[in-house]
Amino acid sequence: MYLDELWKKESELIGKSVEVHGWIRNHRPQKEFGFIDFSDGTSMKHLQIVYDETSSSFADFVKLHIGSAILVKGILQKSEGKGQDVELKATDITLLGDCPEDYPLQPKRHTNEFLRSIAYLRPRANLFQAVFRVRSVCAMAIHEYFQSHGYVYTHTPLITTAACEGEDQMFKITTFDFDNIPKREGVVDFSKDLFKRQAYITGSGQLQGEAFATAFSKIYTFGPTFRTENSNTKTHANEFWMIEPEIAFCDLNGLMDIEEDMLKSVVRYVLLHAKEEILFLDKFQEPGLFQKLSKLVESTFTRVSHEEVITILKNADVPFEFTPQYGEDISKEHEKYITEYFDGPVFITNWPKDIKSFYMKQNDDGKTVAGVDLEIPGIGELMGGSEREADYQKLHNRMVELGMNPLEMDWYLNLRKFGSVVHSGFGLGFERLILYLTGVENIRDVIPFPRTPGSCEF
């Protein structure tokens, strides 16, 4: 029996014979009895196994190593010890898989840096049990939200030949032998590659998502994305997951309604379905986490323009490292000030067009676009979105202005030709949400096997 089943039926199993399989997380053998901290990883709640010298195999039990896999038969009983309500009084313990004494994951405090070096073992540690279960529950919360609101989950392609978001930020993929790249007249001969063109793995599914939004009205993507950024910070990874909803007949205000509703709904779901994990993280990772999340679902999200934000920052009696400027981006310190100023999440709208992407709807002022960033206290930007430019000519002109070739994206432009509609979408970096939900500080610790510059182990 797995532990998650056992805990569900706990009360009816007391006094009954039970059989469980799992691993020894800790072991305290004593003279006349012993305690095993036992878990199979299906629940944050471990089971305490007790055995004593009345067992004929007592001498074998005391020798069991930490990390070993065991099968335990026994009687579930009320516990007199503190820390648990019930325990399993073992009548029989079978060693399924031994573990040597030099097992790297000893039951003591390890640094996160060390644990990254044994990423294939760290999910057995309590912190990562909590983090990766929250990650799983949160992914389900996202699917649950969009599916129950009539969105079609769309698998946009990862392999792409359109390098519109900046070729230098995308990994190239190929079947070529690097020792022998085929050339013709001195130039790489991509006609010999599998797709007969230079291909990349993508950093976004948005453009294809827009095509599906003009067919299903409401769609979302949820999949891995890639950036080549050669940056070793706590918030950067070269492979991460993104959620990109795209909604037809939805303007910037409608988009903010959806972002706010979705985020609150997802946090509510996680508080409900991963409560034990959040309480564990509240205790050992970020004191106040549970309250922070509970506050978020009750909070009002402020909506304010980029211009108003700059005015507030300029009037602030704070010595910023970077001086806030109209028409320019804001820095981390500004984001922090603004969420504190409004004491809650803030949607910043209508950004200067020159610091935003080509596909954002151009406002009538000729200077700004209908983009929106959501700033969350304690984490900064969590989602970025916009109304999309729905006018063929305006979009075409903007692409030309930016030196892009509209011919390479004629299908994308054509969405504005064949029944164009107001539509909007946003991107949510999944890992950033998990950092917020778990209180973990480094993106490397919320990804099962993180990929960062120079690091691609396991």
Added chain:
Amino acid sequence: MYLDELWKKESELIGKSVEVHGWIRNHRPQKEFGFIDFSDGTSMKHLQIVYDETSSSFADFVKLHIGSAILVKGILQKSEGKGQDVELKATDITLLGDCPEDYPLQPKRHTNEFLRSIAYLRPRANLFQAVFRVRSVCAMAIHEYFQSHGYVYTHTPLITTAACEGEDQMFKITTFDFDNIPKREGVVDFSKDLFKRQAYITGSGQLQGEAFATAFSKIYTFGPTFRTENSNTKTHANEFWMIEPEIAFCDLNGLMDIEEDMLKSVVRYVLLHAKEEILFLDKFQEPGLFQKLSKLVESTFTRVSHEEVITILKNADVPFEFTPQYGEDISKEHEKYITEYFDGPVFITNWPKDIKSFYMKQNDDGKTVAGVDLEIPGIGELMGGSEREADYQKLHNRMVELGMNPLEMDWYLNLRKFGSVVHSGFGLGFERLILYLTGVENIRDVIPFPRTPGSCEF
């Protein structure tokens, strides 16, 4: 209002004023009135819009083009026409986005080949409305099944340096400029690449999934995978999605229980949540589809060994193109015969070890491995799985036998050193399941933007 909301509240909205936005799928203007086949893509069920010459804008209405986006105000009323129960009597129609008369997606029968050439528009066609909504619902069914059974959804990495499943089948990824590959002493200098090694995008998350199964007991992956196969058939694509559950404390029989339960549960979910889509596909794509799927959820799955299968095939009074042989793989015609022989799904177990992967548990006979393929009537192999070799030495020896370097996968081997347990897993090709669920024949028609050799458009 979106149509999915309208249909939910249909009965209470009759006689009321309603406002909808969407696209003109077809338009039949007549002398004194007109009919618009209207949809916003949120439901298989379209809405019929009627207007007549009593409207002051009648002259404008009749000119509306197919493919245009419109906003319609009117009264929802019972319909006297056949084909629908209600219709919207328009009082006002606003043109949101026009569509030229050369719109490629005219309301007539197009070939699937032509529709692939306009993959950014084809989701607007009824067939693809059904297919991609089934795809979305089925993805949710899979998440729902595993989450409700206590599995942890694990995002295994796509970028990998372990090319254990065959380097020649994997795409290489790089940040190198192909015109200028850095070399040192005549050899490619990977220390200059982002990961400082040759990296690939993966064909499977299984190995990392096993690491997580030894931490959480029950995990599943669901993500994109890649193969470089240069093969232009109806069942091959270079990018596709896979589901790979991995379960600790589970042997081959337990695995088959899970596969059968999961498949029936997913099909049941799709029949319930995408009923209109399945009925549409039953009518226009595969007559008998609904019954086929209903039969599956009630059927008994046979379990038979590879050896028994060969014996059955050898005794069959059928002129096979390929002669069945003990110790060898079976062909499509054999799969077909076997599912017909048992009149239902068949698990074929205990395969000759030389035709299966290195990680499968070696049986005591020294000749076979504890692998299992699930054969489904009409589609052939749908899932492939196995008990995994849990013995360090046996796995090590097998890798050496096959010319693999155990040092490159020491972490994977170490899972057999630190509390090794019986564990099993399977892979389910998501697209193959969608082909089965929709009756569609070509994998290119169940992937939003398919990637196949020479084809990487949009």
